[in-house]
Amino acid sequence: MNPEDFAYLATQIKNRSGIVITAEKMYLVESRLLPIARNLGLADLGALVAALRRSVPAGLISTVVEAMTTNESLFFRDVRPFEQFKRVVLPKLLEARATSRRLRIWSAACSSGQEPYSLAMVLAEEEARLKGWTIEILATDLSKAMVDRAQAAAYSQFEVQRGVPAPMLAKYFVRDADRWVVAPRIRSMVRFREFNLLEESAVLGQFDVVFCRNVLIYFDQPTKAKILADIAGRLPRDGTLYLGGAETVLGITDRFEPVAGERGLYRLTPAAPAALRAVA
Ligand SMILES: C[S@@+](CC[C@H](N)C(=O)[O-])C[C@H]1O[C@@H](n2cnc3c(N)ncnc32)[C@H](O)[C@@H]1O
Incomplete structure (x- = not known):
């Protein structure tokens, strides 16, 4: 060329x-x-x-x-963020949202669906504590092909072996010939739609937690900064952002700061002026 x-x-x-x-x-x-x-x-x-x-x-x-998109993903990718979510973020949210009993989570570049379904499985494991709660996981991706694949919720033996613990495979998947299909109760917790991160995400509403993992690496600094500012506007004061292991907010935006000792986990910077947060 x-x-x-x-x-x-x-x-x-x-x-x-x-x-x-x-x-x-x-x-x-x-x-x-x-x-x-x-x-x-x-x-x-x-x-x-x-x-x-x-x-x-x-x-x-x-x-x-x-x-030209790279769609590599796996169930419980990097393991730690999902453990952290269960151990650190979820208990705090359960306390903070005890009155509304509502949680919204955004998987912002969900690829073939492993990330949002992993989150749904984590939440399903907490079923007893979440009785009476309304929980929505919104999973979005630029790629229509990926959104369609994610919605189909069927994975190969290789794909499930790459991350799904055996007890969860037995509990949350149904075997269909050579595929493993995510069980209806897990699928019903996730809603999928096409969404380009270059667009204003206000149309998607507010979220308590945003997973935006392994996508910012493909963008330049101004694009990363714009997307992070946009995500900041989707989160309440106590909201949480997860980035991928090779990603950071440092040197890109002052809207988020890392949570000490919790790799990949970010919260809104207290010093960020409230007015700025409101317009993002
Ligand atoms: C490597 S996958 C990450 C999947 C998952 N978050 C994970 O960590 O395993 C990156 C995804 O970002 C999506 N993507 C790339 N550019 C995007 C954009 N501008 N808006 C939304 N999604 C985008 C791609 O289609 C791809 O599915």
């Missing part, structure tokens, strides 16, 4: 998704986009970019952007 076409493609992908693609990622662009070009009967990536410039066929840009 010539440099001009690459620059065009990279700009389109960044504007639509925030994902930054540098020249060293050319191999990734080729491996992910050549199959799309071939499906359309196009000779090479140059022809694909020409089709993108003409916007023919309609929707081609969405197909290209989706192809």
Whole structure:
């Protein structure tokens, strides 16, 4: 692909998704986009970019952007955040929300659904304490294909083996031929929808906890800062943010600060002016 076409493609992908693609990622662009070009009967990536410039066929840009997302996920990824959620965050929320008895959790780049279903399983384990509570897990992703896959809730043996503890597999999954399907009671706790983190998330409402893990790594600093400011506006004063192990707020935003001793866990910075929080 010539440099001009690459620059065009990279700009389109960044504007639509925030994902930054540098020249060293050319191999990734080729491996992910050549199959799309071939499906359309196009000779090479140059022809694909020409089709993108003409916007023919309609929707081609969405197909290209989706192809450039990395959807790697697993159940109980990194284990610790889920333990922390159960041990640190949930008990505090149960106390703080004892009157409303409502909890809303946002899995902000849910990929194929392992993260929100892991959270639902953690909450299901606390069934006795959560009797009478209204709990909603909203799981969103830019990729329609991922949202559809997550909603289908069917996983291979390999996928469940990568993170689901055996007792939970027996309790919360149903075997269907060579697939494991998430049980209806866990599925009913999660609502899925397509959502691009570049958009204003106010339409999604307020949340007590936001999991935004392993997605900011694909964005540049201004995009990370904008998304984090937007998420800050979705959280109440005692809200919690989880980021991935390779992600941080440090040097990016002063709206959040790390919770000491709890890796990956962030809370709103007390010093952040309330007025700013209200408009974010
Ligand atoms: C590596 S997966 C992370 C999945 C899960 N959070 C985890 O930690 O296992 C990253 C996901 O971010 C999604 N994504 C990328 N850009 C996005 C955007 N602008 N808005 C929403 N989701 C996006 C991708 O489609 C992909 O499913």
